[in-house]
Amino acid sequence: MATSPIWASRAKTRGLVLDVIRAAHASSRVELAAATGLTSATISEVVRELMNDGLVVEAGTGASRGGKPRTLVQLNPAARYSVGVQLERNTCVVVVVDLVGRQVARTSFHGPAVLPPDQALPQVAAQVEALLAATAVDRAKVLGVGLVGYGPQDRRTGTLLTPQPTEAWLNYPIAGRLAEILGLPVLLDNDAAAAAIGEYWLGAVDPTSTYGCIYMATGIGGSVVVAGEVYRGTSSNSVEIGHISIDVNGDECTCGNVGCLENYAGPSAVVRRAIAIPGLVQRLALDPTGGDFLTEFARIAAAANAGEPAARSLIEQSARYLGHAAVTMSTLFDVDTIVLAGPSFTVAGSIYQAVIQHEIDRRTFARRAHPVRVVPSINGSDAAANGGAVLVLQNELKLSANLTGQTP
Amino acid sequence: MATSPIWASRAKTRGLVLDVIRAAHASSRVELAAATGLTSATISEVVRELMNDGLVVEAGTGASRGGKPRTLVQLNPAARYSVGVQLERNTCVVVVVDLVGRQVARTSFHGPAVLPPDQALPQVAAQVEALLAATAVDRAKVLGVGLVGYGPQDRRTGTLLTPQPTEAWLNYPIAGRLAEILGLPVLLDNDAAAAAIGEYWLGAVDPTSTYGCIYMATGIGGSVVVAGEVYRGTSSNSVEIGHISIDVNGDECTCGNVGCLENYAGPSAVVRRAIAIPGLVQRLALDPTGGDFLTEFARIAAAANAGEPAARSLIEQSARYLGHAAVTMSTLFDVDTIVLAGPSFTVAGSIYQAVIQHEIDRRTFARRAHPVRVVPSINGSDAAANGGAVLVLQNELKLSANLTGQTP
Incomplete structure (x- = not known):
């Protein structure tokens, strides 16, 4: 070779x-x-x-x-900066990190919902500009922007290969358009891949480790990192754990597969089940008509933490489904650690961690060879945005290393 | 790094x-x-x-x-040789390949069934000795033996981490013992990993490809190769696709997981279902009492090829389950090709290939980014044994390259 x-x-x-x-x-x-x-x-x-x-x-x-x-x-941490943007329908997060990957500024705002990209991206760009201005970071020291979100994506062209949230987003050059507005290089990547590399960069995992990450926000994504490099596969559309089937007899998903994990374990599935339980809407003060089911999900997760039996049972059920898919991840990728990252793990993370660890311990194929630890992300709900910024730094350091050309 | x-x-x-x-x-x-x-x-x-x-x-x-x-x-093909041994309960295959990986000799014999390893391994060694003698290969030119079989394994110590076929095999130093008897280095590896690397070595896949392999003999295994290197994970116990769950509500498997693919799609499941169909045992001349269900499975596969409706339906059902798991493999590893290898694909391979391709085309997450081809192995039912021998060559060429020390 x-x-x-x-x-x-x-x-x-x-x-x-x-x-x-x-x-x-x-x-x-x-x-x-x-x-x-x-x-x-x-x-x-x-x-x-x-x-x-x-x-x-x-x-x-x-x-x-x-x-x-x-x-x-x-x-020298202050020598360069990069920006991470986590793009989600409901919530967006923008962070600025320094050359060692430490967050120096952060903001969050309502996601674009169903706005077309030519209206949504200028709003995102304005938030980036405002944050850079507020932080007084020298613009010449900003290496670029890591824009991270769901897949499937074409990283080369910086486009989404899915008509989500609307048809207007399919094949729209979101990275190119954002780069044009901001006058900064923009790379597009997967949110779960970003979240996982952030763990590595900040020293939360053994640098030689093969570890997985399950990322839960509105949807469920995944990634695997081998000795500091994201497992990419053919087109960087790898480890899409939210769209593996856990039930061969399950209903068809919008993605084309049947019995997808996301429809069993994801926040919208939990909220849907909660609404169907008599009296629970009133007890937990849920809004069954609201479009923002992440808020409703957080309410259920909080009630589960507080010991409300029905809420607890719903979160544990979601966690068992996730544990089931985590066993598939670990049996296929032979990981030593699974990191739980993303906003939907922040409230009831300890319940998820315990239940998923229990499933892994009982069922993973390689458990006789080594243990598999389930741990929360050190980056909390900003994991994807921080990781997006880190991907820009990693790209500079490992691939092009053209920091010279950017010297102010 | x-x-x-x-x-x-x-x-x-x-x-x-x-x-x-x-x-x-x-x-x-x-x-x-x-x-x-x-x-x-x-x-x-x-x-x-x-x-x-x-x-x-x-x-x-x-x-x-x-x-x-x-x-x-x-x-110079004749400069060195290596031996591949595929160890299976029912059938073992031994091959000798030359320095370019071409098979120069082959034999097969009944597997050890439930014999303990201290009786089975001398029998295997005798078959290797007999084949080398019959081929008149200069013993000094034999680099070593690649012993391949099911997992979980500890490759470092050359031991199986599973009590199969019997408790006596668990933790028994099978590679070390075989090396001792033969006076040749022996490496232990996974049959599916071996089968996959054989495809690469013989030029059947693009050398830059990320491809998967599903290996079906008695059980079902898997592997992924990234640019000519087997994806290993933490302990080389990766891609155990036979023991991922396709049914969250399924029965518990001996491995500890529930709803394992092998129990739905594997040869024993197909034979079990065939026996339960009234009249089919007679029509296909099956032996419902026989311990060697691979022979019965081959009979059903042959009948399916010949158009026998019940047999055809059984094989197609097995293929749909495999297709379901192949979608999981492709959605997680983002492969561009899936190779079907091993003796249980040889008879009805074209049915399996067509049905699995159909499932992949409809359901794989990254299908908008690129196609995923399903292809038969060029190594047929000797894929694992050939691959075992190739792993020895690859080891020599890539890792130690100590061919000097072995010069006769």
């Missing part, structure tokens, strides 16, 4: 060194040479360049190993 | 060059330099070494591009 040389260009060397520094938080030149396989002369030269560009700064001295103390270098 | 240099040692360079020659069938030194990123001086030196060791031979001249004609080199 042909293998292209890793150090074909200086840009890639810079990216490699930056990524090693990022992962280690702080690193000496000797450690960088060991971790990258580059000569110490090359490392010294690259580090000097990165310091001249302001991307890397000295960070005190490390423990001596007999010789003279080693000077540590680390990323 | 730390990246270890690809060319840290000469062994790795040799392996890289060998693998590029293998993939290209025949290659000039100039093409090798381009494909590996190595200098032409290094390429010349490595190729000279490989020719001295008899691994590579000259193979005429390639088309000139204006300059003098380029001498091509190719692998």
